[in-house]
Amino acid sequence: MGRIAAIEKLFAGIEGKRKADARIAHRVMLEGMDFDLSYFPLKHLGYKAVVEVTGELYSRLCEAESLSVILGVSSKLDYSQIEEFWSGVRVAAQEFGYSGLDLDLVPSLNGLCISLEAGGKEPSALFCKARSKDVICVSGALGSAFLGQQVLENRSAELEKYRMMVADYLKPELREHTPAHFKEAGITPSAGYFVTRGLADAILRLSRDTGLGAKVYADKIPFEGNSFSLGKDLDIDPVSAAMNGGDDCRLLFTVPILQAEKFHKEFPAYDIIGHLALSEAGACMVTPEGVELPVRAQGWNTDEQE
Numbered sequence: 001m002g003r004i005a006a007i008e009k010l011f012a013g014i015e016g017k018r019k020a021d022a023r024i025a026h027r028v029m030l031e032g033m034d035f036d037l038s039y040f041p042l043k044h045l046g047y048k049a050v051v052e053v054t055g056e057l058y059s060r061l062c063e064a065e066s067l068s069v070i071l072g073v074s075s076k077l078d079y080s081q082i083e084e085f086w087s088g089v090r091v092a093a094q095e096f097g098y099s100g101l102d103l104d105l106v107p108s109l110n111g112l113c114i115s116l117e118a119g120g121k122e123p124s125a126l127f128c129k130a131r132s133k134d135v136i137c138v139s140g141a142l143g144s145a146f147l148g149q150q151v152l153e154n155r156s157a158e159l160e161k162y163r164m165m166v167a168d169y170l171k172p173e174l175r176e177h178t179p180a181h182f183k184e185a186g187i188t189p190s191a192g193y194f195v196t197r198g199l200a201d202a203i204l205r206l207s208r209d210t211g212l213g214a215k216v217y218a219d220k221i222p223f224e225g226n227s228f229s230l231g232k233d234l235d236i237d238p239v240s241a242a243m244n245g246g247d248d249c250r251l252l253f254t255v256p257i258l259q260a261e262k263f264h265k266e267f268p269a270y271d272i273i274g275h276l277a278l279s280e281a282g283a284c285m286v287t288p289e290g291v292e293l294p295v296r297a298q299g300w301n302t303d304e305q306e
Contacts, residue, residue: 149247
């Protein structure tokens with residue numbers, strides 16, 4: 001059973017559906033699962049942790065307001081290392097405009113555990129009803145963070161040649177005040193997601209939440225310049241890395257087709273990679289040859305996708 005199906009089953013029979021507060025975002029990061037301290041600088045890790053929780057707020061059009069961090073600290077870490085991590089958190093918190101910051105330290109038997117809760121202001125803009133033909137837009141190259149992680153784990157790879165992808169993994173960028181930009185531009189998206197578990201996961205959530213189909217075009221997915229060169233060296237398909245690699249920290253929005261041209265002008269860093277479709281189309285990736293392949297993602301029950 002996949003993660004999504006397991007969660008839905010655990011809530012079966014409970015009166016009232018789960019309803020998350022759009023103004024609150026959570027993130028838990030575990031050493032050995034989400035990061036490896038043998039090559040991950042602690043200051044970068046602190047910064048990235050804040051990016052990951054802030055991105056969730058931005059995808060809901062909420063500006064950052066308060067940030068609470070709880071660290072589970074094992075005996076292998078000393079004060080100077082925690083201070084280094086915290087310096088990254090402080091830099092990111094200032095950059096994204098958090099006005100309140102809190103920290104607690106608790107003991108951990110096994111490595112470092114990071115738990116974050118971010119509180120946001122009321123959404124700066126509103127979402128409209130999602131409709132077929134709304135365009136799917138993503139804020140930057142996909143798959144590069146996963147490929148950058150492989151460079152770090154494969155010590156024989158050339159760090160300098162692939163530094164952009166390594167940077168995408170270690171210190172992802174997130175444009176500040178994205179929600180306010182939507183309001184100022186007068187653009188009303190129909191859905192928003194933060195892509196951290198791969199594009200496939202985001203597309204499946206989009207299709208589930210809107211009740212519509214979604215088509216992503218493989219030749220429209222943006223990649224870093226050296227993605228295919230590195231993919232060849234490591235025997236990894238960059239398209240697969242984009243769909244299922246994870247850790248990209250990109251924003252994905254769907255925008256009404258009549259606002260697509262205006263959106264492209266106001267948000268030039270975004271790429272249009274597909275569109276919503278009628279529900280019977282399902283979630284699929286369209287190859288350059290026009291073949292439609294069902295989207296699969298880790299954590300999702302395969303039987304439910306068929």
